[in-house]
Amino acid sequence: MNWLPIMILIPFIFAIFVPLIYKLLTPRIHTGWFVLFVPLTLFIYLLRYIPAIAKGKTIHNTVPWIPSAGINYTTYLDGLGLIFGLLITGVGALVILYSIYYMSKHREALHNFYVYLLLFMGAMLGLVFSDNILVLYVFWELTSISSFLLIAYWSQRKKSRQGALKSMLITIFGGLAMLAGFIMLSMMTNTYSIREMITQVDIMTANSLFLPAMILILIGAFTKSAQFPFSTWLPDAMEAPTPISAYLHSATMVKAGIYLVARFTPVFGGSSEWFWIVSGVGMITLLYGSVNAVKQTDLKALLAYSTISQLGLIMSLLGLGSAAMYFGHGDESTMYAVAVLAAIFHLINHSTFKGSLFMVVGIIDHETGTRDIRKLGGLMHLMPISFTLTIIGSFSMAGLPPFNGFLSKELFFTGVLQAAHLNVFNMETFGMLFPVIAWVASVFTFIYCMILVFKTFTGKYQPKRLEKEAHEAPIGMLIPPIILASLVIAIFFFPNVVSKYLLQPAVVAILPDFAQNGGAHVQISAWHGWNTELFMTIGVVALGVFMFIFLKKWIRIYGIFPQALTLDHLYNQGIEKIESISYRLTNRYMTGSIRDYLVYIFTFMILMLGGAIWLLNGISFDSSNDAPINMYEGGLVAGMVIAACTVLFSKSRMTSLIAVGALGYLVSMLFVIFRAPDLALTQLVVETVTTALFLLCFYHLPELSKNIGRMRFKATNLIVSIGVGMVVTIMALSANGTRLFEPISSYFEDSYELAGAKNIVNAILVDFRGFDTMLEISVLCIAGLGVYTLIKLRLTGRDKE
């Protein structure tokens, strides 16, 4: 029995009990202590799988959910999923530990916080372990929703609500696009399972849905992972509590898109579109994020932009690595597999150092009351541990030894340099751009890392500008970042342990073809000789230091870039424009006048019915079955036409009314001639009553508007009415001309034998089809009651006033 499917659901189950624990034990014990057990248990449980996965095993398990539709809760554990699972649970445990000290148990609504957090954790685990794409989508949306709840945790703040709304709109938009892509995938392959799709890649590449499905799924991945131009939600999501920023917006949720791209590389990789979109967008994001991070004055915003930039880096590496799929087996393919390895490696590294950096920023915020770089400074002696942690994190992020960022940055340079020599996908022309962009972005990365360290911790201490007196944080708050920072260093010194047990199984999962060929045995070494990558790093450091020293001289360049062209501004404008345009559009056609709506309805009717008749050649007149017309009928119809025209052209309403009555009587006479006595009887009575009612209404018209002359002429009305009349006439004649079946009236002719009635009409009304009659009676009842209530209610209403 495999417990994985149940383990994934543990966070959800535990989330049910959190409010109970909170109600019972607050404020004696912080709720977080109980929640901490969940990720810890899961983390230890997942650790047990490492040896098996490293040997190349995969574990899958199916629990039927909707088996008739092929939707099953299938969990699939391989190298890629395991890395993500370990990150989610490991960083999750640390974040919860951190939050115990960060979130006050006296002031905060902790039960909400931990319920949302556990929901998110469960959703994220489900996302990375799902094999069924529709189940994956369910968990995907759950992460969006729980992230929405977490960002708006302090919902009394306006900015929190705005940030939550923005992230929700963008990620849900991407999620829906992804769902469409998934459905296309399942249409192409006839399965919902990713593993089965990978076996059918050859069929899929030929399908015309291949490209749309790819683009839609990539939109989903890009929105979630804050890639350009969907990155604008991530800086605004920094309104969330810092543990959330650290967890969701650096280590887990934003990597869901990365996971998706990695997971679908075996399906889509190897095509030039995938290569160019993924690596191109990744490169743009990398540059965009790093350039924008430099100008931020809020520490969390700086980290948000740096997250965007680093995610772009990982994404572009995945794109470059997909070239390995194109080559299949062989030496060339191994070269590009390095890029995939680098992506996964940097993914782990980024989670460690970015998580610790966010936590440190949270500590600074907690202990000084501000995150503004301009107010901070000189904290080195006051907060020595935080300072050390920031140095470790930032230098790792900048790509300096002896931290793990150095290794993945070197691998990144290797990847882009090799991509520059690629001779497929038009890389000869644009290939050289990759290393250049990567290098420039690295310089900017270096600069903002230096800003993060030196602007906060060195310089002059400004106690007057801080809300609190700065001092070191409690030890409990420092433990999680210390653990992460020690991982940063440990990975630098022992990269091959990580590589062997985690990275290579993940590479095998991303590039399955490649696995049969023996797998990637790339040794990650801290020192690999004087090669181009090292010179590039030295160049980055040199130019970075130079530019950081003269930062004040050139930072004004950012002012040149027009505010109107920032993504944030464009997004806000877009939302505002959409609202105002749709408001104006709705106001334009929803005039509130029934006349206009009737024009729409009738025009639609003419277009639809007339168009259908026209296009489908529906006009067919066949007069062979028609009965001859006699004198009475002709006379009556002529009278009816005269009466109808009198209604239209009369000068007074009274005349129109009488003409309508005359029309009704003429119709009843027509019934007489056509031998329908019951109809004629009813028509006569009803017509009389109706005319009397019209007279009643007429009598009560207000004096002012009583004597309006004839109807005003309107060309639209004329065209529409003539059109409707013509369409209906043509339809009736055509329908009469095409008689497909014999009528069933011969059955009713035996009504005396069947129902004991000589009157067929009445037999049909009360016997054969009595149901209709019953409902008609109820219609009359309702109408009567309605009239009664209308009159009575009006009177009581008047009394109340």
Add this chain to the structure above:
Amino acid sequence: MFKLILMISLFFLTLSMMVALYRVIKGPSMPDRVQALDTISISLIGGVAICSVLFHTHALLEIILILGILSFVGTIAFARFIERGVVIERKRIK
């Protein structure tokens, strides 16, 4: 022969209805119009009767009755309306 007589009488009935209709449209006063409408409905009764003979059916006889009742009630109602201003008088019990 019989049929021809019926057709001729139908024609004359129609003619009388036309004349009455002229009075309805033209009629200088309200009572003129009401009277003309009453005439028309009587002619209609005749027309329906002739039709039922022509069609050899007695299914149309109810129509004659109902037309008679309706024209009576209608004329009375119009008469009350012209005389008193309302058709049905309200008796308020306080």
